[in-house]
Amino acid sequence: MAFKLIIVFLLILIAIVTSKKTNIPRRHAIKTIRVKDGDIVDCVDIYKQPAFDHPLLVNHIVQMKSSHLDQMKYTSKTLQNSSSSKAPSQPWLQYGRCPNGTIPILALTAGYNYSGARANIKVWNPYVDGVNDTEMRLHLDYSSSQVMLRACPVEHYDIVKETVEAGWMASFTFITAMYKTFFKVVLFGPLVYKDFKTRLFVYWKADNGSSCFDLICPGFVQTSSEVLLGGDIGTYNYGSEIEFQISKDPDTNNWWFLYNSEEVGYWPSDIFQSMKYEANMVQWGGEVFSPYVGTHPHTDTAMGNGKFADRLYRKSGTMTGLLIEENSSPLKRPESYTISSNEWNCYDADLLDEKVPEPVFLYGGPGSHFNPNC
Structure with missing residues (x-):
């Protein structure tokens, strides 16, 4: 700093x-979520995320769900046989959730x-x-x-x-x-x-x-x-x-x-x-x-x-x-x-x-x- x-x-x-x-620069946010640790999360229209700045993705249509991974879901036997559990969701979700049709983007600065x-x-x-x-x-x-x-x-x-x-x-x-x-x-x-x-x-x-x-x-x-x-x-x-x-x-x-x-x-x-x-x-x-x-x-x-x-x-x-x-x-x-x-x-x-x-x-x-x- x-x-x-x-x-x-x-x-x-x-x-x-x-x-x-x-x-x-930050993208236009439909909703902004402020996290206690200082992070700022911008909820941005899914079609206005950075990926669509790529010239080859101008007309790209978002694939909202994979076509094959549901059939390949796998749970580790090690995890099944242990007393541990999967890590909970990320902490920022305690402070709010992004609306449908938006994705969370961390507001970055230098x-x-x-x-x-x-x-x-x-x-x-x-x-x-x-x-x-x-x-x-x-x-x-x-x-x-x-x-x-x-x-x-x-x-x-x-x-x-x-x-x-x-x-x-x-x-x-x-x-x-x-x-x-x-x-x-x-x-x-x-x-x-x-x-x-x-x-x-x-x-x-x-x-x-x-x-x-x-x-x-x-x-x-x-x-x-x-x-x-x-x-x-x-x-x-x-x-x-x-x-x-x-x-x-x-x-x-x-x-x-x-x-x-x-x-x-x-x-x-x-x-x-x-x-x-x-x-x-x-x-x-x-x-x-x-x-x-x-x-x-x-x-x-x-x-x-x-x-x-x-x-x-x-x-x-x-x-x-x-x-x-x-x-x-x-x-x-x-x-x-x-x-x-x-x-x-x-x-x-x-x-x-x-x-x-x-x-x-x-x-x-x-x-x-x-x-x-x-």
């Missing part, structure tokens, strides 16, 4: 832990697909460039830390086709959220928070171009009456950890968001295409958005708490308990990691994986704020 820690800096600067898998992820993210209030700086530059900056599940093309993992995300964000001007439907484009925002408070957010993007933060536009379905999306997390929480988890319901395929174990709501599977059933990438990380990344002067907007990754005292941006779900099986620890970056002078990252019960991700940096090296 490949699991990588990658730091990517584009127009959006991002320090992330990334886990990704390659999918093997490894497993992802159905969830969680992390305990330490909350901070990083410095964010505003519109009233001394240079009078227009800023639409934000700094965020989040858990992300994504679908990306196998050959281009830097292209995010679909995503669901949850975490905290500090910004002066809230991001302009764009919702597209066919040829109609509606811009929601910019919605000004009028402060730099750290706020809870959720975000989604679909392959048809639709995307949205919180409840600004159609998409996320909220069920909790206790959690305010876009709401102030509270200064009393700065420096403390909050649990963020995203988990796919195996029955409905809806993606649920949990905030400190509270079920907040879900992204319906119907708004997605690639992520209707699973994600092939998991990411945890910090993100800085600004018109002034990759330029000089660089943005002053900080990531994490504005300090570079601090392995010794953990006083930088920190995430603990990085766990994943595969095929709706129990949360588990990822297996291997890699770190890379192309702007270490502005933001960086590190990982503690030895002598700790669960991985600890350290990340952050000041941007160019009191940092002439950026």
Whole structure:
């Protein structure tokens, strides 16, 4: 199983832990059976099984029963004379059976697909460039830390086709959220928070171009009456950890968001295409958005708490308990990691994986704020 820690800096600067898998296409299933051990069994029309992809079998008619084996049935004398019995049916049949006219096909992937992820993210209030700086530059900056599940093309993992995300964000001007439907484009925002408070957010993007933060536009379905999306997390929480988890319901395929174990709501599977059933990438990380990344002067907007990754005292941006779900099986620890970056002078990252019960991700940096090296 490949699991990588990658730091990517584009127009959006991002320090992330990334886990990704390659999918093997699945056939249209009339029924899907999920087995406790993580296997997924698709019940596929008998005439749409892989055999009929062979060019010489296009007009083949299935022989539903042998013409001769009934006359040759044989029971081993050894088995007859022993106290043992034939092995029972396969365990997956305890969880359901395929309808008549279908056959069971094991849903194969290169490894497993992802159905969830969680992390305990330490909350901070990083410095964010505003519109009233001394240079009078227009800023639409934000700094965020989040858990992300994504679908990306196998050959281009830097292209995010679909995503669901949850975490905290500090910004002066809230991001302009764009919702597209066919040829109609509606811009929601910019919605000004009028402060730099750290706020809870959720975000989604679909392959048809639709995307949205919180409840600004159609998409996320909220069920909790206790959690305010876009709401102030509270200064009393700065420096403390909050649990963020995203988990796919195996029955409905809806993606649920949990905030400190509270079920907040879900992204319906119907708004997605690639992520209707699973994600092939998991990411945890910090993100800085600004018109002034990759330029000089660089943005002053900080990531994490504005300090570079601090392995010794953990006083930088920190995430603990990085766990994943595969095929709706129990949360588990990822297996291997890699770190890379192309702007270490502005933001960086590190990982503690030895002598700790669960991985600890350290990340952050000041941007160019009191940092002439950026």
